Each structure stands twice: as C-alpha cells, then as structure tokens.
Amino acid sequence: MSAIHLQNLVKTFGNFTALKTMDLEIADGEFMALLGPSGCGKSTTMNMIAGMEEPTEGRILFGDRDMTGVPMGRRGVGFVFQNYAIFTHMTVRQNLAYGPRMHGKPKAEIDRRVGAIAELLQLTPLLDRRAGRLSVNILQRVAIGRSAIMEPAIFLLDEPLSNVDAAFRAVMRTELKHLQREFRQTMVYVTHDQLEAMTMADRIAVMDHGVLQQVGTPIEVYNNPANVFVAKFIGAPGMNLIPGRPAESDRGLVVDLGPLGVTPPLPDHLAAALRRSNATVLYGFRPEQAAIAEDGEGLTLPVTFVERIGARTIVHMGQGGSAVKAVFDNNLRVAVGEMMVLAPDAASVRIFDVATGKAVGGRHG
Amino acid sequence: MSALTASEAAMAKSTPEAAINRHDESARLGFRLTLPAQILVLFIAVFPLLMQLYISLTDWSPLSGLDWWGAWELWNGFANYSDLASDNRFWGALWRTAVVMVVCVPAEFLLGLALATLFADDFPGKRFFYSILLMPMMVVPAVAGYMFFMLFQSGGPLNDILSTLTGTRVAIAWLSDPTLALIAVMIADIWQWTPLMFLILLAGLVGVPQDQIKAATLLGANPWQRFTTIVLPKMKTIIIIALAIRVIENFKIFDTLYIMTGGGPGVATETISVYIYKVTTQDLIWGYVAAIALAILIVLSIATVFAMKRMAAVREVRA
Numbered sequence: 001m002s003a004i005h006l007q008n009l010v011k012t013f014g015n016f017t018a019l020k021t022m023d024l025e026i027a028d029g030e031f032m033a034l035l036g037p038s039g040c041g042k043s044t045t046m047n048m049i050a051g052m053e054e055p056t057e058g059r060i061l062f063g064d065r066d067m068t069g070v071p072m073g074r075r076g077v078g079f080v081f082q083n084y085a086i087f088t089h090m091t092v093r094q095n096l097a098y099g100p101r102m103h104g105k106p107k108a109e110i111d112r113r114v115g116a117i118a119e120l121l122q123l124t125p126l127l128d129r130r131a132g133r134l135s136v137n138i139l140q141r142v143a144i145g146r147s148a149i150m151e152p153a154i155f156l157l158d159e160p161l162s163n164v165d166a167a168f169r170a171v172m173r174t175e176l177k178h179l180q181r182e183f184r185q186t187m188v189y190v191t192h193d194q195l196e197a198m199t200m201a202d203r204i205a206v207m208d209h210g211v212l213q214q215v216g217t218p219i220e221v222y223n224n225p226a227n228v229f230v231a232k233f234i235g236a237p238g239m240n241l242i243p244g245r246p247a248e249s250d251r252g253l254v255v256d257l258g259p260l261g262v263t264p265p266l267p268d269h270l271a272a273a274l275r276r277s278n279a280t281v282l283y284g285f286r287p288e289q290a291a292i293a294e295d296g297e298g299l300t301l302p303v304t305f306v307e308r309i310g311a312r313t314i315v316h317m318g319q320g321g322s323a324v325k326a327v328f329d330n331n332l333r334v335a336v337g338e339m340m341v342l343a344p345d346a347a348s349v350r351i352f353d354v355a356t357g358k359a360v361g362g363r364h365g
Numbered sequence: 366m367s368a369l370t371a372s373e374a375a376m377a378k379s380t381p382e383a384a385i386n387r388h389d390e391s392a393r394l395g396f397r398l399t400l401p402a403q404i405l406v407l408f409i410a411v412f413p414l415l416m417q418l419y420i421s422l423t424d425w426s427p428l429s430g431l432d433w434w435g436a437w438e439l440w441n442g443f444a445n446y447s448d449l450a451s452d453n454r455f456w457g458a459l460w461r462t463a464v465v466m467v468v469c470v471p472a473e474f475l476l477g478l479a480l481a482t483l484f485a486d487d488f489p490g491k492r493f494f495y496s497i498l499l500m501p502m503m504v505v506p507a508v509a510g511y512m513f514f515m516l517f518q519s520g521g522p523l524n525d526i527l528s529t530l531t532g533t534r535v536a537i538a539w540l541s542d543p544t545l546a547l548i549a550v551m552i553a554d555i556w557q558w559t560p561l562m563f564l565i566l567l568a569g570l571v572g573v574p575q576d577q578i579k580a581a582t583l584l585g586a587n588p589w590q591r592f593t594t595i596v597l598p599k600m601k602t603i604i605i606i607a608l609a610i611r612v613i614e615n616f617k618i619f620d621t622l623y624i625m626t627g628g629g630p631g632v633a634t635e636t637i638s639v640y641i642y643k644v645t646t647q648d649l650i651w652g653y654v655a656a657i658a659l660a661i662l663i664v665l666s667i668a669t670v671f672a673m674k675r676m677a678a679v680r681e682v683r684a
Contacts, residue, residue, distance in 0.1 A: 072582055073583060073585045078583075079583045089599060099584035150585070
C-alpha cells in the first residue's frame with residue numbers, strides 16, 4: 001500500500017497547458033476520485049501517475065519514493081483502461097496470468113494466484129473462455145483481476161464505467177466499491193460522472209481546465225463548494241447562483257437581487273464576511289434546499305417550466321437574466337406562469353465573490 | 366387411408382414448397398442478373414483452362430499445321446505428364462524456384478517486419494524515408510532487371526565499390542558464376558519486394574490496439590515480450606496474407622530474373638517460369654507446355670486451399 005503525493009505537477013503539450021501546477025495528497029488506502037468535465041486534465045494526471053506520460057514540471061512520489069523517470073512497467077500500479085484493453089486473442093486465464101508470466105513466476109505459483117483471483121472475482125467458470133467474446137461486466141472483472149493479481153499498491157481506473165449502460169452502471173458501482181474494500185489499495189478513479197464520484201470515493205478532487213478546484217469528501221464538496229465552478233458542476237441540477245448586492249436592512253444584512261426582491265437576512269458569519277467588502281456577489285443555494293415561503297417572504301419568480309422526474313419535481317423559474325431551479329416532492333401543484341415565492345434554507349445559503357469566483361465566508365456546516 | 370395420408374402430406378408440405386418456389390424465383394433472378402459476369406468469367410478462366418487441358422493431352426505445336434481445336438489428331442493421352450515426371454530440367458527448375466522462394470520470402474518478411482516495427486514509431490525524416498523505401502516497388506520489374514544487370518557486371522559499380530573498400534582490384538563475374546548469379550537474382554527480388562511486405566506489415570502493425578500494448582507494459586512486459594505475446598498474435602492474419610501473396614508471386618518470378626541472367630549461366634537461374642517461357646518460345650512444343658502449366662496450377666491450387674483453410678481457422682479463433 002502506498003500514499004501518492006503530487007507536487008507542483010505541470011503538464012504542457014506544445015502550447016497547450018493540460019495541467020497547471022497541481023498539488024494533491026492521496027492517502028494510503030484512500031479512494032480518490034478525479035472529477036471534472038472532459039479536457040479538465042484528470043486523465044493527464046492519471047497517466048502521469050501511471051508513468052505513461054512524464055510531467056513537464058513537478059514530482060510524483062509513491063510513499064517517499066520519487067517516481068520521476070521510473071518507467072510504467074516498474075511503478076507497480078494497476079491500471080484499468082476505459083475500454084479495459086483486454087487481450088482479446090487470449091483466454092480469461094491467459095489474461096489473468098499475463099503479469100506473473102511476464103515476471104517469470106513459476107507455473108505452480110501462477111496457477112495458484114490465477115485460481116485465487118478468479119475465485120474472488122467469480123471468474124472461475126469462465127477461465128477458459130476467449131476474452132474477445134465476453135460481456136462488459138465480465139471484461140471489467142477480468143481487467144481488474146489482471147491488474148489485481150500483481151498486488152499493486154496503487155490502482156488507477158480510467159472512466160471504467162463510461163462504456164456501460166445506465167442500468168448496469170449502478171450494479172458495477174457497488175461491485176467496484178466492494179472490490180476496493182476487498183483489496184484495500186489506494187485507488188484513483190477518473191470520471192466525469194459526479195454520481196460515480198459521490199457514491200464511491202472517500203474524497204473527490206474536482207478539476208477544470210487543468211486546475212484543481214477543490215478537494216474534499218463528497219459531502220464537503222456538495223455542501224461547501226469552494227468556488228462557482230464546483231457549485232455549478234456538483235449536484236443535479238447544480239447550485240442556483242443569482243447576482244446581487246449586499247444591503248443593510250433593519251433585520252441585518254440581506255442581498256438585493258434586483259427584480260427578484262430582497263433575500264432573507266444572511267447568517268451572521270456570512271454577514272460579517274460581506275460587510276468588509278461591498279462588491280457584487282452571487283447568492284447561492286441548492287435547488288433541494290429551498291421551500292415555498294408560507295409567509296410570502298422570499299424570492300418572487302414566475303415559473304417557466306415544470307420538470308417531473310418521478311420521485312421529484314424540478315421547477316424552473318426565471319426573470320430577467322436569472323434562472324433558478326428548485327426541487328420539490330412529486331405532489332407539488334404548480335403551473336407555468338404562476339408566481340412562486342421561494343425561501344432558501346438559511347443555513348444552506350452560500351455567497352460567492354463575482355470577481356474571484358471564490359466562496360465568501362469560509363467553510364461551514 | 367392412403368389418400369388421407371397423401372393429402373395430409375401435401376398440406377404439410379405446402380408451406381415449405383411455397384418457400385422453395387419463392388427461393389427458386391429469387392435464385393433465377395439472381396442468375397439472370399449475374400449472367401453477363403458469369404459469361405465473362407467463363408471466357409476468361411474456364412474456357413482457357415479447358416483448352417489447356419485439351420492441348421496438354423496432345424502433341425500439338427503451332428508448327429504442326431493444325432488449328433488448336435484439331436489437336437485431337439495428335440492425341441497422345443497422358444504421355445506429356447509421364448514425360449514431365451522424368452524431365453530433369455523441369456525438376457531442376459522447380460527446385461531452384463523453391464530455393465529462391467525459401468530464401469527470398471523469409472528474407473523479405475523479416476526485413477519488412479523490422480522496417481515496419483521501425484516505422485511504427487515516429488522519428489525525424491520518417492515521411493522522406495518512407496517514400497524512399499516504397500520506391501523499389503514502383504520500379505517497373507524490367508527496369509529493375511536492367512539496373513541489377515548493370516550493377517552486377519564484372520566491370521560494374523558493385524565491383525568498383527568493393528575494390529575501393531578492400532583496396533584491391535575486385536572483378537567478380539557475378540552473373541556468370543552459377544551460385545553468384547542465383548544470389549544476385551535473389552538480391553534483386555528482395556530489393557524489389559521487401560517494400561510490399563513492409564507496407565502490408567506496417568498496416569497490420571498500426572492496427573494493433575495501442576491500449577493493449579500499454580496494458581502489457583504496465584503489467585511488466587518488456588519490449589520483446591510485448592512483441593511476441595501481443596503484437597505478433599494480433600498480426601497473425603495479416604502475416605499469413607502477406608506471406609501468401611509473396612509466396613504466390615515469388616513462385617512466378619520471371620521478369621527481373623530473365624533480364625538479368627536469361628536463366629543462365631546454363632540453367633543455373635532457370636526457374637519454373639523461365640523454363641516454361643523457353644519451352645514455349647524456343648522448343649515450341651505447346652502440348653507439353655500446357656501439361657507443365659496445368660501440373661503447376663494444380664499444385665499451387667492445392668497449396669492455396671490449404672493456406673485459405675488455415676486462414677479461416679485463424680479468423681475463427683480471433684472472432
């Protein structure tokens with residue numbers, strides 16, 4: 001087992017900067033998800049950890065061993081490719097035995113290890129089948145088994161579920177999480193699917209445009225997004241962000257959202273942080289964390305669209321340049337064109353600085 | 366009772382019969398549509414083959430004063446074929462053809478594979494060298510023959526270069542020495558046809574999935590292990606195709622060789638094609654020529670069928 005330290009990592013391809021100065025500590029035995037839209041640098045990061053690409057600047061350490069210049073075959077990382085890269089001309093057994101065979105292990109030992117890993121992954125009845133004709137979930141198990149047989153300290157998974165249909169993804173997510181508990185390795189998991197990251201990872205590293213945006217547990221990243229990008233990217237739908245100006249009222253500091261009205265008073269720590277500056281801010285709250293204001297006090301918006309998705313109803317509202325979404329139970333009676341008065345849950349309100357995009361008021365709850 | 370059975374049987378049959386009729390109808394349409402092409406094939410392939418078979422059973426020659434269809438007057442049964450069995454010049458030519466093939470095809474294959482492996486990666490000037498490398502293949506074989514004919518003269522550039530290198534006057538009579546002439550002919554063939562092998566194998570090589578190679582690398586395979594366990598098995602089909610093409614082509618080796626040596630000195634470089642050419646144009650015994658050609662065709666066809674079967678088996682395994 002091994003911790004991974006990424007120090008001042010930079011990767012450029014010609015003029016294109018794929019990764020801008022990244023620092024990340026991945027603890028021993030941790031399941032870390034690298035999450036971000038395509039082109040955010042997550043795969044580049046993973047390829048550098050695996051040794052497929054050398055960083056332009058910076059260092060990668062496994063534990064206290066500097067990996068600079070160590071070729072990928074000697075890093076002792078297990079890698080599961082997006083399309084699994086199974087050796088289709090071999091049987092499942094030959095695929096599993098490949099690593100030990102290349103390392104010249106004796107046949108008896110290879111047989112024993114293949115038997116054990118096949119048992120663990122429930123591949124025993126399939127051992128002598130040609131790998132080219134197997135279904136995706138079996139291919140995934142073969143890919144994991146083929147790497148796991150080498151007992152790598154670090155396991156890297158590059159969007160392993162992106163080729164799987166939605167129904168199956170749920171099954172494979174639980175299976176993967178289960179396997180990680182089984183192997184207890186340090187796992188780095190690249191994905192653009194926040195649901196995968198949320199459900200499996202111990203911590204998530206959110207990336208965008210080659211910049212690490214935030215690192216934290218799934219709940220931290222969800223509750224306290226460090227900046228506007230994370231706020232919008234995490235959550236489905238993402239956080240509502242409405243531009244406004246802080247204003248004093250007789251009940252405390254509020255945000256004047258222009259045509260949408262004035263927000264309820266801000267919690268003390270946000271008010272304290274905001275009083276120091278007078279810049280335009282983004283008033284943010286989760287669509288799930290707003291209620292219809294019984295007393296008529298809140299943001300007043302016309303309903304533009306009602307999206308009913310079974311268990312929940314997503315109400316789209318908008319006025320001027322601002323669009324707001326809110327999630328309610330499915331029994332909500334609402335029609336397009338009605339005015340809705342929305343009261344965000346005071347504790348879940350987040351404020352972002354328009355100029356920097358960063359969250360104001362530090363971390364909370 | 367019997368009537369009932371008959372009608373029952375008729376009823377039971379009616380549906381499949383209708384299907385057969387429909388099938389017949391579409392088959393007839395298909396036949397009519399492909400008829401022009403079939404007639405063409407008949408005249409290009411089947412008719413000459415039958416004509417050849419017919420002539421091979423006679424002593425017919427263009428000097429016999431008979432038109433070819435009248436060759437039956439010179440009918441000699443299987444005499445041509447029994448002559449063939451004891452024709453030392455034929456067996457000698459066949460042997461030399463085999464020797465040339467056994468040397469040239471593997472040499473072309475190994476060189477082509479080595480070059481393909483080299484060109485699968487990027488290096489400076491790759492496009493330039495790639496074009497240079499493909500040039501021999503584009504040279505008209507007769508021209509290549511003249512080139513090597515001049516190159517291998519005892520007063521030619523090759524000996525000049527050797528003289529300069531060794532510091533002594535070298536005057537090897539390449540094309541007049543039985544062994545050296547055969548070697549010269551093989552060198553010319555390898556020079557001209559390695560590029561084709563290279564081209565086919567390169568296509569196969571770049572088709573090998575890169576991620577599987579990466580996966581093998583991550584699992585600790587060294588370059589040689591990657592080559593033998595991933596690259597070669599993935600290229601199996603294309604290798605068989607490349608070898609089959611070159612074996613068939615090499616068996617027919619003629620133009621370059623004929624210009625360089627004319628089959629000589631003596632019969633030292635006389636391959637089967639050269640032998641047939643000489644019997645056709647010099648001895649003019651065309652009944653015998655037909656017998657030789659047919660015998661070779663049969664042998665080659667059997668070999669091809671075996672190769673195809675093997676290929677089909679490989680495909681089956683890969684699918």
